[in-house]
Amino acid sequence: MESLRDKNRKPTHGGAILREDMLPALNITQGELAVKLGVSRRTISEILHEKRPITADMAIRIAKFTNTTPQSWLNMQQTLDIWQLQQTNAKAYAQIERVAA
Amino acid sequence: MESLRDKNRKPTHGGAILREDMLPALNITQGELAVKLGVSRRTISEILHEKRPITADMAIRIAKFTNTTPQSWLNMQQTLDIWQLQQTNAKAYAQIERVAA
DNA sequence: CATTCTGTAACTTTATAAGTTACAATAATT
DNA sequence: AATTATTGTAACTTATAAAGTTACAGAATG
Numbered sequence: 297m298e299s300l301r302d303k304n305r306k307p308t309h310g311g312a313i314l315r316e317d318m319l320p321a322l323n324i325t326q327g328e329l330a331v332k333l334g335v336s337r338r339t340i341s342e343i344l345h346e347k348r349p350i351t352a353d354m355a356i357r358i359a360k361f362t363n364t365t366p367q368s369w370l371n372m373q374q375t376l377d378i379w380q381l382q383q384t385n386a387k388a389y390a391q392i393e394r395v396a397a
Numbered sequence: 398m399e400s401l402r403d404k405n406r407k408p409t410h411g412g413a414i415l416r417e418d419m420l421p422a423l424n425i426t427q428g429e430l431a432v433k434l435g436v437s438r439r440t441i442s443e444i445l446h447e448k449r450p451i452t453a454d455m456a457i458r459i460a461k462f463t464n465t466t467p468q469s470w471l472n473m474q475q476t477l478d479i480w481q482l483q484q485t486n487a488k489a490y491a492q493i494e495r496v497a498a
Numbered sequence: 499c500a501t502t503c504t505g506t507a508a509c510t511t512t513a514t515a516a517g518t519t520a521c522a523a524t525a526a527t528t
Numbered sequence: 529a530a531t532t533a534t535t536g537t538a539a540c541t542t543a544t545a546a547a548g549t550t551a552c553a554g555a556a557t558g
Contacts, residue, residue, distance in 0.1 A: 322496060325533085325534065325535090326534075326535070327533090327534070327535085332493065332494070332496075333493060334489060334492060334493060335516080335517090336516070336517055336518080337534095337535085338516080338517075338518085338536090338537085339515085339516065339517085341535070341536060341537080342515095342516095342536090342537090345536080348514085348515070348516090349514095349515085351515070351516095352475065352478040352479055352482055353482055353486065353515095354515095355479070356479060356482055356483065356486075356490055357490070357493055360490060360493045360495060361493055361494070361495060361496055362495075362496060363495050363496070366479045367475065367476075367479070370475045370478075370479070371472075371475070374453065374468070374471045374472075374475060375468075377453040377471075378453055378456070378457060378467045378468070378471070381453055381454055381457055382457065385454070385457075388435060389457055389458070389461060391435060392433065392434060392435060392458055392461045392462055393433070393462070394461060394462060394463075394464050395423060395433075395462055395463060395464070426502085426503065426504090427503075427504070428502090428503070428504085436547080436548090437547070437548055437549080438503095438504085439505090439506080439547080439548075439549085440546085440547065440548085442504070442505060442506080443505090443506090443547095446505080446506095448506095449545085449546070449547090450545095450546085452546070452547095454546095455546095
């Protein structure tokens, strides 16, 4: 079974939102965006391709430029980070026992 | 003016919750907690003293052990990260202009 | 007072975000 | 079609920081 709310589904990367929704609307090149945000073109490119996380610093920059909140970007990243760790560290986490409620 | 909701106030570190609420209730030593979570005693000590962030990995470990959610711990950390960056990088962020809505 | 627990210094290892430069490939413009 | 702009990415470097280990002094506990 699959659905939009499938918990096992890989969460959305902020870069996808940026790439699919924000950038087209802004009508701006990656190079221009990089200058606006004060980062390198490479950083922008890699975020758009979901090759690196949106860090707290990047979230603040993107948020300011786009009139959104840093939290909205970081929450996405966080959800993804947790999902990824649960995949890669499943064994380690399975060893942790819950305390009695 | 100061209040609990003061936006300029430094946000709470997850370590404070752990130190003040969770640990006392659990009746467990730092060393024991470290073993339970599968990390070093030093890591626990420093988190309790708010000397390091609660990373995604730590959030998952703490959450599993205490029957809470990784998100709740990471959200706190995130809010703190953003607050701290806005203090230290204020100049850089001030340079970023907002796009026309 | 003896044992346990805690804080932290010193040091090492590992990971990774981010920058710069460069170049080939693709896309857009005239 | 030819020119120019834009993009993706490799190679390399730098900087930061999370986490571990060991060790020891001081505080707390029994």
